[in-house]
Amino acid sequence: MRKTRKNAQGAGTIRKRADGRWEARFTTGFDPASGKQVQKSIYRKTQKEVREKLAQITTELDNGTYMEPTKDTVEEWLDTWLETYVKYSVKPYTLDAYQRNCDNYIKPMLGKIRLATLNAPQIQRFYNGLLTEKELSPKTVRNIHGVFHKALEQAVKLGMIRSNPTNLCDLPKVHRKEIHPMEQEEITAFLKAIEGCKYELVYRVTLFTGMRQGEILGLTWDCVDFQHNALYVNKQLQKTKKVGGQYVLAPTKSGRSRMITVAPSVMNLLKKQKSQQAQMRLLAGQDWKNPWDLVFTNEFGGNLSHFTVYKTFKEIVKSMGLEQERFHDLRHSYAVVSLESGDDIKTVQTNLGHATASFTLDVYGHISQKMRQQSADRMEQFIRKVSG
Numbered sequence: 001m002r003k004t005r006k007n008a009q010g011a012g013t014i015r016k017r018a019d020g021r022w023e024a025r026f027t028t029g030f031d032p033a034s035g036k037q038v039q040k041s042i043y044r045k046t047q048k049e050v051r052e053k054l055a056q057i058t059t060e061l062d063n064g065t066y067m068e069p070t071k072d073t074v075e076e077w078l079d080t081w082l083e084t085y086v087k088y089s090v091k092p093y094t095l096d097a098y099q100r101n102c103d104n105y106i107k108p109m110l111g112k113i114r115l116a117t118l119n120a121p122q123i124q125r126f127y128n129g130l131l132t133e134k135e136l137s138p139k140t141v142r143n144i145h146g147v148f149h150k151a152l153e154q155a156v157k158l159g160m161i162r163s164n165p166t167n168l169c170d171l172p173k174v175h176r177k178e179i180h181p182m183e184q185e186e187i188t189a190f191l192k193a194i195e196g197c198k199y200e201l202v203y204r205v206t207l208f209t210g211m212r213q214g215e216i217l218g219l220t221w222d223c224v225d226f227q228h229n230a231l232y233v234n235k236q237l238q239k240t241k242k243v244g245g246q247y248v249l250a251p252t253k254s255g256r257s258r259m260i261t262v263a264p265s266v267m268n269l270l271k272k273q274k275s276q277q278a279q280m281r282l283l284a285g286q287d288w289k290n291p292w293d294l295v296f297t298n299e300f301g302g303n304l305s306h307f308t309v310y311k312t313f314k315e316i317v318k319s320m321g322l323e324q325e326r327f328h329d330l331r332h333s334y335a336v337v338s339l340e341s342g343d344d345i346k347t348v349q350t351n352l353g354h355a356t357a358s359f360t361l362d363v364y365g366h367i368s369q370k371m372r373q374q375s376a377d378r379m380e381q382f383i384r385k386v387s388g
Contacts, residue, residue: 012054014047022050026057070160074118075111077160078102081151091250096240101147105130115161120168123148131172138172145171179363180324181332193316199309201273202296203330208266210334210352213327214238217304218249219295221274229267231260233353237294237303247303249292258353270295335364340374 012026022044027037042057044050072080086098109126110118127145130136136144149166156164182190187207194200206216214236223232234257238250252258273295280299281288290301298304310327317325331352338348349360 012058014050014054016047017043021045022047024050024054026054026061028061070114070116070155072115072160073111074113074115075107077115077155078107078111078151081154085154091238092240092248093238093250096245097143098147101144102151105134105144106148115155118152118161118165120165123165124169127169127171138174142171142174145169176363179332180322180326180329181336182322182325182329184337186320186322187333187337189320190317190322193320197312197316199296199304199312201269201276202304202309203313204269205266205273206327207330207334208269209260209262210331210338211260212236212253212331212353213306213309214250215252217294217296217306217309218292220293221295222293224270224295226267226271229262229264231262233258233260237306239306252353254353254355256353258350260351332364335360339364 012024014022014024017023023041024044025039025041027039029038030036031038042050042053044053070077082095082099082102086095090098106126109129110122113122127141130141130144131138145166149164152161152164152166155161190207191204194203197203202216205211206213209216209231211219211231211233215233218235218237219231219233220235223234225232233252235249236252237247239245239247277295277297280297281290281301284300288301290297292303294301294303296304313327314325317323335348335352338351339345345357345361348364349357352360354360
């Protein structure tokens with residue numbers, strides 16, 4: 001005969017099952033249709049564990065804070081979250097990145113665990129494994145954490161789980177990648193090396209405006225103001241990384257638009273591009289298709305490929321002995337040259353589209369030997385002045 005023992009507070013009963021586990025039954029309320037009690041059960045390995053859990057639930061029922069545990073697994077919730085809460089609220093490229101992180105990493109390791117029982121130690125072991133077994137970089141692990149945190153935060157908002165267990169996890173420290181802005185002599189050599197290159201004007205305008213690759217390739221003629229020497233940056237050309245992914249025009253990385261007042265020489269480059277594009281359109285005839293009215297296109301009006309533009313750039317800088325240079329370093333070079341030329345940090349921040357001036361200073365304010373020497377020279381002048 002099974003022994004049943006009434007809980008001391010009268011909130012439920014505890015018994016040992018035939019399989020060795022301990023079960024506690026408790027009442028959560030009444031079914032409005034039948035008027036009958038709604039009873040639930042919890043299971044633990046020991047009597048002490050089940051009694052402690054029952055006491056917790058009893059307190060929550062008394063306080064009105066009891067939450068019915070969701071039956072969804074982590075995998076089921078991630079699928080729901082992506083389809084319902086992410087799909088129509090982020091850029092296509094971002095959705096693709098979220099989907100990859102879920103499918104490639106989170107689901108295989110944690111997908112079968114019930115969302116209601118997921119805990120911080122399980123997630124911490126998962127993060128540690130990404131570093132040690134998968135050999136992912138700290139930044140990639142942090143990106144995966146960011147996706148998982150957002151998904152679980154939504155579950156908290158919906159009352160599916162009480163708290164977000166990712167908040168209790170320790171994340172690996174990310175060391176900022178070293179940037180390689182070109183020195184003045186290297187810039188001169190680079191400009192010489194790209195003369196006559198198919199993407200010469202792309203590289204030149206990028207170097208002299210600091211625009212991101214997606215922004216320069218997504219620049220449209222309606223955002224080029226020849227009258228005021230200004231460019232309006234409000235979108236970027238993106239391609240999802242799925243097989244057969246499509247190019248789309250998406251909002252900028254920050255989601256905010258900005259205006260860059262550029263040097264007259266840059267506007268001359270864009271006038272040259274407009275003239276060259278008009279010739280390409282004439283040669284292409286009926287085959288010309290530029291539905292987005294892009295500034296930089298191929299011979300038939302189509303958008304340029306990120307990969308091809310980058311690959312050609314790498315071939316050029318490699319021939320110059322600058323293998324470490326990336327396309328993004330053109331943006332870094334612009335920033336450093338601007339600061340060295342005396343532009344205030346707020347102007348550089350605005351032109352680059354950074355969220356804060358402190359971020360701009362953190363990235364660029366310490367890397368230029370020329371700026372350090374100029375600072376030392378100014379101090380030397382001051383010392384001589386006050387010393388008579």
